[in-house]
Amino acid sequence: MSSEPPMKRPRTITSELSFALEPIARWRGKPAPMRQPKEIASFSYDDKRVQHHDDSGLKYYWPPALGQHLGNGFKELVKHDDSVDEHLDSLLAALIHHETTPPVPVSIEEDNTAAEPPKVLPAIDFVTWRGMATKLLCTPFSSDPWSMNAVRLNDTIYIEEHKQPPRPMDERGELFSYMGYKFEALSTLRRPFGEVERKEIEERDKEVVNNIEQYCSIVKTSIGGSRLVLGGEVDCVYDYKPEDGENPSSHYCELKTNKLINTDRDRTSFERYKLLKFWAQSFLLGVPKVIVGYRTNDGILAHIEELDTQKIPSMVKKNNPQGPPWDASAAINFMAGLLEWLKTAIPEGEGMWRMEYAGTGKRVVEVKRVELGGYGFLTEEFVEHVMT
Ligand code: A3P
Ligand code: MG
Ligand code: MG
Numbered sequence: 113m114s115s116e117p118p119m120k121r122p123r124t125i126t127s128e129l130s131f132a133l134e135p136i137a138r139w140r141g142k143p144a145p146m147r148q149p150k151e152i153a154s155f156s157y158d159d160k161r162v163q164h165h166d167d168s169g170l171k172y173y174w175p176p177a178l179g180q181h182l183g184n185g186f187k188e189l190v191k192h193d194d195s196v197d198e199h200l201d202s203l204l205a206a207l208i209h210h211e212t213t214p215p216v217p218v219s220i221e222e223d224n225t226a227a228e229p230p231k232v233l234p235a236i237d238f239v240t241w242r243g244m245a246t247k248l249l250c251t252p253f254s255s256d257p258w259s260m261n262a263v264r265l266n267d268t269i270y271i272e273e274h275k276q277p278p279r280p281m282d283e284r285g286e287l288f289s290y291m292g293y294k295f296e297a298l299s300t301l302r303r304p305f306g307e308v309e310r311k312e313i314e315e316r317d318k319e320v321v322n323n324i325e326q327y328c329s330i331v332k333t334s335i336g337g338s339r340l341v342l343g344g345e346v347d348c349v350y351d352y353k354p355e356d357g358e359n360p361s362s363h364y365c366e367l368k369t370n371k372l373i374n375t376d377r378d379r380t381s382f383e384r385y386k387l388l389k390f391w392a393q394s395f396l397l398g399v400p401k402v403i404v405g406y407r408t409n410d411g412i413l414a415h416i417e418e419l420d421t422q423k424i425p426s427m428v429k430k431n432n433p434q435g436p437p438w439d440a441s442a443a444i445n446f447m448a449g450l451l452e453w454l455k456t457a458i459p460e461g462e463g464m465w466r467m468e469y470a471g472t473g474k475r476v477v478e479v480k481r482v483e484l485g486g487y488g489f490l491t492e493e494f495v496e497h498v499m500t
Contacts (some may be wrong), residue, residue: 125341129457130476131450133252136442143441144448145335149398151360152232152341153210153330154200161192161324163202165209171300171348173365173403175411180298180317182291182369183411187458189290190322196273203323204494205341206330207233211497232332233268233498235339238451240271242344242396245447247469249392251440252446257471262479263488264458266498274466287411290321295369295405295413297321300348331361331397336448338455341500344397361398366390366421372414374408383428384437391440450477464488 122248156169214227233239248260259274281289294411297317301308330343347367353360368390372377399421406415419427425440457479459467471478487495 114321126160129479130271130479131453131457133446133477135254135477136472139252139445139449140439141440141441143444145334146336146444147334147339148315148334148359149331149333149342149361149396151339151398152230153178153206154330154360155206155209155330156327157202157324157326157328159190159322159325159452163205165213166208166352169325170346170353171302171327172352172365173286173299173348174305174313174407176295176298176316178413178415180413181411182298182405182407182413183287183295184289184294184317186287187319188292188320189293190320190324192322192324194278197492198345199270199489200239200241200270201491202328203239203330204491205330206343207239207273207341208494208497210330219423225311227423232341233266233382234266236332236341237339237455238269238337239269240343241273242342242393244271244273245340245396246389246392246449247344249396249443249447250388250438251450251469251477252442253388255471259470260467261482261488262454262458262465262467263463264460264486264489265495267460269454269458270490271467274468291370291407291411293321293323294376294381296367298413299367299405301402304352324423327386329361329397333396335399335444336449338451342396344393346397346399359398364397364399364400366394367403367405369405369407378433380437383431386429387424388438388443389420392443393419394421395440399442432449454479456481462486 136210137311153165154167154345156164160163209230209235210229214229222397238289244260246262247256251258259276261274262269262271264270297319301313320326326345328343329346330341331344333340345432346364349360349362349363350365352424366385370382370386371378373382378416390404394400396403402419402421402424403412404417404419406417408414428438462485463481466480466482468478
């Protein structure tokens with residue numbers, strides 16, 4: 113027998129694990145079973161970025177007048193400070209609120225006095241922002257790199273963006289980004305159509321645009337064998353938000369801008385890059401409608417098109433009989449497989465893991481441990497809430 117002392121376990125990073133994207137053909141075929149996203153809670157940020165557990169930030173779609181300039185008011189934009197890392201804080205606060213507040217009765221006849229607050233998290237495998245889920249879903253067909261952090265608490269894995277310092281944007285980039293917000297401001301009302309004065313509709317162009325206020329919907333959904341809670345910004349309701357227990361998600365719509373499609377090249381690029389993201393983003397939150405505002409090269413709103421989220425994949429297939437640039441079933445099956453694998457790659461216990469996709473080169477998602485103790489980015493209040 114050797115007299116050597118036993119080897120000590122290393123105190124730092126465990127070895128890297130990887131999940132291969134290739135071959136993509138492996139993911140094609142029938143999509144993994146999914147449950148229709150169902151809203152469990154919603155919240156709003158006001159113009160000071162204060163979170164309210166209500167629908168005060170909900171907006172109502174009302175078509176904008178064509179011919180307006182989407183660059184109007186660019187210099188007045190009241191901009192959200194995106195150098196601050198907000199982690200999952202507001203989503204976690206909304207979940208604490210949801211799990212500590214008794215449900216509101218859906219009718220006055222219903223006796224709700226003894227109702228217990230709903231417990232959602234014990235049955236959930238993943239909690240994240242819809243933006244992160246969109247990145248995961250699009251990975252097989254995207255060369256955009258991503259980096260995320262993950263922690264596991266009570267059998268639920270929480271995923272946040274691994275925030276990098278924001279890349280400075282040139283003036284043109286800032287202007288195009290502004291046009292997206294401006295289109296949202298020109299297309300929405302703060303109250304239902306029946307409650308607003310004509311003047312308010314006609315003068316939407318005069319309103320100072322800000323990207324601080326938001327309305328967010330939190331849904332419960334499932335992909336393959338994984339149950340998820342996703343939180344994401346919703347631009348507006350198409351008509352109204354039901355309060356009788358019907359799922360509000362089916363009333364939501366997403367607003368997007370795009371340059372007018374003039375050439376085959378424009379269409380190819382729109383279908384390959386934009387429609388993949390439009391579909392993934394809205395599909396994950398159960399948003400059935402994407403309204404696209406097309407602008408001229410000068411930024412004039414020229415045309416509006418309403419797309420059914422569900423029909424986007426078949427639309428892209430139909431326009432590309434020689435082989436579509438992406439495949440919704442393959443994206444869903446990849447995500448189902450990746451989530452299943454993450455449950456084994458990220459074990460229960462303290463610590464934080466980094467999940468990364470380089471975009472080019474190695475076609476793999478890599479996971480490594482970056483912190484040994486604690487619960488990373490989870491707030492103290494949230495850890496306490498889950499532990500008690
Ligand atoms: P468009 O998508 O119409 O260009 P969202 O559509 O997700 O609600 O985002 C609203 C707008 O915010 C976008 O409108 C875009 O202008 C801007 N935006 C979103 N993400 C951005 C990013 N990463 N960089 C710059 N602008 C962004
Ligand atoms: Mg939005
Ligand atoms: Mg939008």
